[in-house]
Amino acid sequence: MSSLASANQSSGEPEDYSYGNWYIDEPTSGGDASQPDKAILACQHSFPPSLYHTCLAPLSLATILLLSLLVKRRKLCLGCWHGTFGLPSPWDFLAEESGRLVPVAVFGILFTNLCVLGLDDDPLPFVPISSPAGQGYWKTLALLYYPALYYPLIACATVQHQAGYILGCLLSWAHCGVQIWHKVECPETAKVYRYYSLLVSLPLLSGLVLLSLWYPVQLLRCWSGKTAPAGPEVVEESYYGDYLRHVLSGKRSKGSFTVTNPNFASRVLFCFLSYIYIPQRGFRLPLKLILSATLAAITIYQEALLFLVAFVPILQKARAGITEEVTYLLAGFGLVLSEDKLEVIELVKYYLWALEVCYVSALVLSCLLTFLMLTRSMVTHRANLRARHCGAAPDGGPKPQRQGVSATAIFCWMSFSGYQTAFVCLGLFLQQVVFFLGFVVFTFLVIIPILYSRNLLLFRMLESMWPFWLTLVLAVIVQNLAARWAFLESHHDQRELTNRKALYSITFLLFPINVLVGIIVGICRMAISTLFNVIHFCQMDLSFLCHGVDTLDPGYRTYCYYLKMEVSQSHPAMRAFCFLLLQSPGSRGLAGAQAVLRPSDVEEGIHLLQTKNPARNTTKSKQSRVRWGLAYTLIRNPSLLAFRKKTLAGPLANGNQPNPSKP
């Protein structure tokens, strides 16, 4: 029955579950009483996953086609094509849209699916798998299938039409309903851990729940008031206007913590605050960075979960299942911990418990550090973006060879989120390995010897080499003391070198000892740089190579190019002006033709500047009016976005225009 059920679920490999079961239970072969997991029967879904995919894949395809038709029809109605090929865009990742919920939720769903895929035997449930080798091929194909499956969920929102919201409702409800049904029906699986499958899918479920609530809300807003669909744009304009007002007002943000009298406590506080991302008025991180941060958080959750459930239950079972046989096994390897068998069992249990504590502590520390580094990254991202918005040259980054966007920048922009997610994954893994090994060495060589006078390996080694260590320590202390008290003299609050002969003599006489101290310092140097790199691995805004060759680091290089693309394509000041102009009352009705400049448009632009001394400004207002008109005319050009920087920079270059990008 069990075998039949599992065949029903995975439709291919009935042996796999039993193997998994056997593998998990292997370490506990000593004790039979502590195995409740054997009771997990492979669960039979009443709505099998293959049927779920067979239904939802065509539904998604149909949604995309419908949306595509809708987009085309709207564009045709408006009378202009704008070079679009009808496919609804997933999201404008470069624009500062207010509705960041949908892309974040869909990317979270997609990434969780990728995590599930890694351990799944059945990547595409509607395709019968013939062999384990074939499974690899299908897994690769699934990497393209799942984004396509979830594509309509995000595309429905970008059309900003009630038909899109209706389709989005249907799709998200279907996905959400089936997934929740599956989890409620079969919360336990035999793979890795009892509730692993359920816990792994939590981000997916919450993302789907969010979407299936968001779409109905949008639909209701669409039906209740006419202006609702334009909501994000209004919010966006308000953000950009806010940014511009903030920049032009000349006030510095109060969020940055400046220390005038740096004593130790304030320095520590400053250092701590530099790791915390405190939102500042007039600045919002771009969507891509928000996406990356969310994905990084999901990565931390997924990896910590996997580390926890893949190792801790096994260790606990192994500890519970230790019997007298272990003593014979250890004796077979020549390890006699004690004469008393019961004491040996207690000792082995204690050591296993210590191992578990080390593992969990390392995991907690890794997760906390990775999280801290990510928030630190956000602070750096903001500082870097602000500096580049002001036109600062990238510090150590690749030199811009020519104006405008490069293909490398586009490629790096496309892969940024993926790389960031992968780096968090690798960084957490490295941290876990390094910290676990460090904790185990520290516990078994330092703490246990001190507490129980056992495993005195390290202390015996130190004891046998004490004259050597003492000499090194003494040499360092003597040199430091001599440098402080013998070779420095103070005259009129100025310290100068003295006793040169003695200095040279000591330098010569202590040279051999200094070489040995240097070996220790070199090992410290290695350890510090390794630890630093491991802890900061998830940060792409740091280069691991020294200043000057830092772009040889592929992570940092990607980050630099990403920033370049982001700044060149979505400068908030420019966007603010564009939105202001596009939303002026006169521009609403006229489409396709070049609009005539009207005084109201000019006024709207000038109001933004909020000059406090109108008397001084009267001479300049004419010049500003001309410039504003020029900008407005250009803004009506349909290909404005492609030409934006150059078009505005070129014709305005003859006048001394105020640089909007200099806050």
Add this chain to the structure above:
Amino acid sequence: MSSLASANQSSGEPEDYSYGNWYIDEPTSGGDASQPDKAILACQHSFPPSLYHTCLAPLSLATILLLSLLVKRRKLCLGCWHGTFGLPSPWDFLAEESGRLVPVAVFGILFTNLCVLGLDDDPLPFVPISSPAGQGYWKTLALLYYPALYYPLIACATVQHQAGYILGCLLSWAHCGVQIWHKVECPETAKVYRYYSLLVSLPLLSGLVLLSLWYPVQLLRCWSGKTAPAGPEVVEESYYGDYLRHVLSGKRSKGSFTVTNPNFASRVLFCFLSYIYIPQRGFRLPLKLILSATLAAITIYQEALLFLVAFVPILQKARAGITEEVTYLLAGFGLVLSEDKLEVIELVKYYLWALEVCYVSALVLSCLLTFLMLTRSMVTHRANLRARHCGAAPDGGPKPQRQGVSATAIFCWMSFSGYQTAFVCLGLFLQQVVFFLGFVVFTFLVIIPILYSRNLLLFRMLESMWPFWLTLVLAVIVQNLAARWAFLESHHDQRELTNRKALYSITFLLFPINVLVGIIVGICRMAISTLFNVIHFCQMDLSFLCHGVDTLDPGYRTYCYYLKMEVSQSHPAMRAFCFLLLQSPGSRGLAGAQAVLRPSDVEEGIHLLQTKNPARNTTKSKQSRVRWGLAYTLIRNPSLLAFRKKTLAGPLANGNQPNPSKP
């Protein structure tokens, strides 16, 4: 007889040599025909090392006492104590003395002795060793004994008196004679390798030979002409004068290679030239850096020698001694390379040969890279010193908290050479390990499979995962091509972003694949930073941490403080002025009293400036005269060196004095 002789030599542990012999021959137990090393009999010195030390240690002590008396007598004759405590200084490491030969030779001798000490059973031959534990204590003591033993060799030269040269001759001849006698009598030892002891001592012997030639030459010069002892000072003055003339002439050095039109070939040439230290006129590296470079070269020699003789002969013997027994041994481990036993023997021999080739290649590469990095370091040292001479702020180094020297700077200055030597040693070891492993993996997983179709492990793994790799490669290529041809459009030589919807769609659809590409990129990032750090480990002028926290790297921190001390204490421009003034004819006869300013002194200073337009200079000459007189008066102050910077900066601050430190 053999046992007796070895007892005579090591005076304590006769078993050690036989154990060494047995250990070396162990891997060759298969073939008895290829062991000529067994013939090495422990050699009996006719002048035992214990007697050598018993004679030379008191002789050195007597030399020091004599020199001390001599120094005191001279000082007393001159009527001023200057705070000296009579001990002759080893060398003025901060001054740019011309005779760099003696300190370099003595430091080389000392360091070679340290290397010999590491493997020696008998650190202090005149002390009978009771136990192996006691050996450790004596080794630690020997770290202080050997510098004291060689101290007179360097001190004799600094007294600059014919008595000093006579003592130096005697001492250096005694050391040199006994060492050469020992090596001629017993060139072969059973330790590590036949001629290891001889080869290890080569730097020591050449240093002693140099010294025993240098002292007689100085003595002859001293006897032949009266001005000879002042030789170094004269040369030194000429160097400083040269430096000053170079700086004041305003001509830039022609040694620096500047590229005006950087094409690829010239860029490669420029990059290569930046690794080569080409001496530039008007600049000489400080003595400490020359010492460090020499010690680093000796370290490379010693470590490469040890690596070579400790492993290659063993491998060669093992290869020669492979018999049929190896096939049984391999079969016992379940490894059946071939059915034919002769083929198995040939294969094992071939694999061992490949291993040897990998090892030697790795060693050659490590040595070359370390050497290249050291020459590169010299270029950086020069650039850093030049910049700091001009008053440039250290880039990323520790911020100066107050004017003058700090205790930390003195400590770092003292330990700089030792640390540099230790870092070269560690760096070479790391490189050897990393390159050897890399070469072995590459040879056995790539080259041998390609040449002989054996060990197809890697290729089979790649084959089984080809859809995965193909997808990743295709995704990267597609994204790059799309970025180049689909998302970029050129308008008026300006490239701008286009097809935004397609860009967003591809970014969304390829996100899961980009995460996997990110894992590969992350592994590359790790490998690149590790390789970079391992290759550059010997360089102290690089920080392994990122910009901003770079002084957390103890090596870089030491280097920064060392530079600070070096620049603050031996600025060439200041030294040039000091020497000029001290060597002016009027100052020779007057001692102890403040000299009166005379026109000739002023003229001498002004001649240095070599102004090409004397007409323009007439108005400024009076001001210069006053300044020069002021400087000259100050220079006669006995405690000038301790106050130099401040004293000259203080009283001159009211006038717009030309800054001598700005070339």
